[in-house]
Amino acid sequence: MSRTFSIIKPDATRRNLTGQINAVIEGAGLRIVAQRRIRMTREQAEQFYGVHKERPFFGELVAQMTSEPVVVQVLEGENAVPKYREIMGATNPENAAEGTIRKLFALNVGENSVHGSDSDENAAIEIAQFFSDDQIVG
Ligand code: ATP
Ligand code: MG
Numbered sequence: 432m433s434r435t436f437s438i439i440k441p442d443a444t445r446r447n448l449t450g451q452i453n454a455v456i457e458g459a460g461l462r463i464v465a466q467r468r469i470r471m472t473r474e475q476a477e478q479f480y481g482v483h484k485e486r487p488f489f490g491e492l493v494a495q496m497t498s499e500p501v502v503v504q505v506l507e508g509e510n511a512v513p514k515y516r517e518i519m520g521a522t523n524p525e526n527a528a529e530g531t532i533r534k535l536f537a538l539n540v541g542e543n544s545v546h547g548s549d550s551d552e553n554a555a556i557e558i559a560q561f562f563s564d565d566q567i568v569g
Contacts, residue, residue, distance in 0.1 A: 432569075434464070435511040435548045436557035441499035442542035444468070449502055452545065455532050456506060459518045465505040465567040471497050479560065491541060503561045507569050512554055515547040 437456070439449055453463060471479075476496040483489050506515055520531025524543060527534035537543040548554035558567070 432507055432509065433511045433551060433554075434505055434507050434558060434567075435461075435515045435554045436546075436561070437504040437506050437515060437548075438496075438546035439502040439504070440542070440544055440546065441495060441501060442538050443536060443544040444502060445499050446536075448536055448544065452532055452536065455518060455535070456504075456515075459514065461506040461508040461511060461515060461518075462569075463504055464507045464569045465562050466502060467504075467561070467566075468500050468502050469561075470500050473497055475560075479557070488541060495541060505558055505562060505567050512548055512551055516549070519545050519547050 439452055443449065443452060456463060473493060476493045477484070480489065480492055480496070483492065486492075508514060518531055520527030520533035520537075522533075522543060523540040524533045524537035525540075527537070532545050533543050548557050
């Protein structure tokens with residue numbers, strides 16, 4: 432068993448898609464072991480996406496992530512990081528496979544409905560940014 436960190440982004444919470452996205456997650460065999468709806472601060476968003484701070488879309492990304500509430504989650508399962516990346520689909524929904532969350536729900540490459548950690552190491556860092564151990568019930 433391993434864990435990954437997920438965010439249901441503002442474009443999805445705005446359209447009341449939290450339940451439908453959770454259904455895809457659970458249908459794929461991942462268990463939601465922690466979940467909270469929050470409004471991300473500018474500081475949190477800038478830190479969270481810090482690796483992209485030199486990219487031209489950084490300002491737009493931070494504005495988007497702080498525009499409306501998000502749902503932060505911890506997902507648990509076998510090979511949770513690659514499994515969630517697979518069901519999320521490609522960053523750009525135009526390239527995402529059929530049945531993936533981004534193919535089903537994303538609006539465009541920026542407003543792409545979900546975030547998922549890209550390595551076990553980053554998953555642990557990202558989970559610790561938003562949850563304490565006692566808030567995760569596996
Ligand atoms: P995430 O980190 O959110 O799970 P990802 O790992 O698939 O997505 P990254 O390359 O890490 O993709 O990009 C982080 C986020 O930045 C994307 O999810 C998207 O919201 C935004 N983004 C990436 N590329 C672009 C782009 N060309 N134009 C606008 N926004 C972009
Ligand atoms: Mg990423």
